[in-house]
Amino acid sequence: MNTLKDYYLNLGIDERVYDLGESIEENLRERFEAIDRVAEYNQIKVLSAMQKAGFAEAHLSGTTGYGYNDSGREALEQIYAEVFHTEDALVRQQITCGTHALSVALSAVLRPGDEILSPVGKVYDTLEGVIGVREEKGSLAEFGIAFKQVDLLEDGSFDLEAIKNAVNEKTKLIEIQRSKGYDTRHTLSCKEIGELITFVKSVKPDVICMVDNCYGEFVETVEPSDLGADLVVGSLIKNPGGGLAPIGGYICGKRDLIELCAIRLTTPGLAKEVGASLGVTRQLSQGLFLAPTVTAAALKGAIFAANLYEHFGFKTVPNGTEERFDIIQAVEFGKPELIEAFCEGIQAAAPVDSFVKPIPWDMPGYDCPVIMAAGAFVSGASIELSADAPMKEPYAVYFQGGLTYPHAKYGILMSLQKMVEKGLLVW
Numbered sequence: 107m108n109t110l111k112d113y114y115l116n117l118g119i120d121e122r123v124y125d126l127g128e129s130i131e132e133n134l135r136e137r138f139e140a141i142d143r144v145a146e147y148n149q150i151k152v153l154s155a156m157q158k159a160g161f162a163e164a165h166l167s168g169t170t171g172y173g174y175n176d177s178g179r180e181a182l183e184q185i186y187a188e189v190f191h192t193e194d195a196l197v198r199q200q201i202t203c204g205t206h207a208l209s210v211a212l213s214a215v216l217r218p219g220d221e222i223l224s225p226v227g228k229v230y231d232t233l234e235g236v237i238g239v240r241e242e243k244g245s246l247a248e249f250g251i252a253f254k255q256v257d258l259l260e261d262g263s264f265d266l267e268a269i270k271n272a273v274n275e276k277t278k279l280i281e282i283q284r285s286k287g288y289d290t291r292h293t294l295s296c297k298e299i300g301e302l303i304t305f306v307k308s309v310k311p312d313v314i315c316m317v318d319n320c321y322g323e324f325v326e327t328v329e330p331s332d333l334g335a336d337l338v339v340g341s342l343i344k345n346p347g348g349g350l351a352p353i354g355g356y357i358c359g360k361r362d363l364i365e366l367c368a369i370r371l372t373t374p375g376l377a378k379e380v381g382a383s384l385g386v387t388r389q390l391s392q393g394l395f396l397a398p399t400v401t402a403a404a405l406k407g408a409i410f411a412a413n414l415y416e417h418f419g420f421k422t423v424p425n426g427t428e429e430r431f432d433i434i435q436a437v438e439f440g441k442p443e444l445i446e447a448f449c450e451g452i453q454a455a456a457p458v459d460s461f462v463k464p465i466p467w468d469m470p471g472y473d474c475p476v477i478m479a480a481g482a483f484v485s486g487a488s489i490e491l492s493a494d495a496p497m498k499e500p501y502a503v504y505f506q507g508g509l510t511y512p513h514a515k516y517g518i519l520m521s522l523q524k525m526v527e528k529g530l531l532v533w
């Protein structure tokens with residue numbers, strides 16, 4: 107029988123790459139144990155929500171057509187509401203992605219003349235089109251909805267004075283993005299989000315606080331909805347889908363707001379009553395069941411990578427020791443050849459399409475070629491191990507995911523291996 111090390115060597119990992127990985131990992135034991143404890147807490151939270159909802163085998167089969175009386179869909183929405191500690195939830199495969207979920211929520215609660223305020227700087231790229239910060243057909247701007255943004259201060263804290271001044275009688279909704287996404291600011295903790303919400307509500311009590319929760323679910327034991335958020339929104343092909351959800355988005359929050367979201371997603375009069383689950387409830391619920399440990403695996407992979415590449419002097423964001431509030435890891439490699447090698451390694455370690463060589467291409471919506479690595483069971487699922495890098499200064503790779511820690515570790519070792527093979531690292 108092969109030893110584990112033999113297996114790695116047979117898969118093309120050099121002995122010294124393997125050995126370095128082992129020594130880096132050795133130093134991360136305590137960190138990993140703390141992550142496992144968060145995962146355990148969240149696992150029990152999800153389990154107890156399922157039991158409380160009386161989740162049953164009959165809920166897994168699903169409906170077709172209009173989808174009236176889809177008890178599985180209703181049970182799953184009850185479970186989400188219980189996990190996020192909200193009055194209600196909308197969890198649907200008819201929500202096509204995270205951007206769609208955010209777009210549904212915004213267009214559901216806003217009316218002409220209303221204003222959105224982002225107190226945490228710029229919003230996620232795709233949301234700029236939805237809001238109309240970037241001109242786009244059908245944007246909220248076309249419907250007379252305005253947008254204001256207040257940037258974070260130099261030290262990353264909230265500019266409370268400017269936020270207070272920006273809130274006015276038209277301000278209907280505050281949009282708070284938890285993860286930094288592809289921005290350079292830090293990712294917000296739930297505690298920070300809670301403090302921000304408390305402040306904003308002290309200025310204007312009836313303002314709706316909505317959190318873009320993408321990539322943050324189950325990283326902490328609390329969610330933004332535990333700390334005052336009226337709406338939390340995210341994608342099911344990220345953390346909460348646990349790698350099993352083939353599509354979908356969720357919105358959890360106050361009952362009257364969720365009703366408006368359901369009306370916008372379907373129609374006035376029909377709201378939550380339609381939307382056949384087509385048998386997908388099994389994957390959505392099993393994915394939620396797995397999500398706490400899958401998120402933990404992705405976090406461990408990100409921390410392993412930060413520590414491995416810091417060993418070679420590269421800048422990592424977050425760094426190897428910082429506390430984490432999302433699953434995204436950035437590494438600044440400074441050279442195009444290095445980010446290409448990194449992506450080749452991630453791809454070569456994939457369970458699907460491992461034989462493909464990623465090359466940079468001109469993607470719609472980007473101002474330079476982008477290289478991407480993904481060998482995923484669900485197309486584009488970024489809870490699965492994946493990486494992308496715009497081919498421009500500072501030549502940083504953003505990567506995330508890993509349904510299991512051993513896979514994330516192997517992918518990261520493979521990325522280092524490719525750099526070593528190409529003679530790109532002095533070691």
Ligand SMILES: *Cc1c(COP(=O)(O)O)cnc(C)c1O
Pocket residue numbers: 203204205206230232283284285286287318320321341
């Ligand atoms: C991924 C993401 C989105 C959009 O999700 P899509 O599913 O790609 O449409 C929005 N906000 C943040 C912070 C994200 O990470």
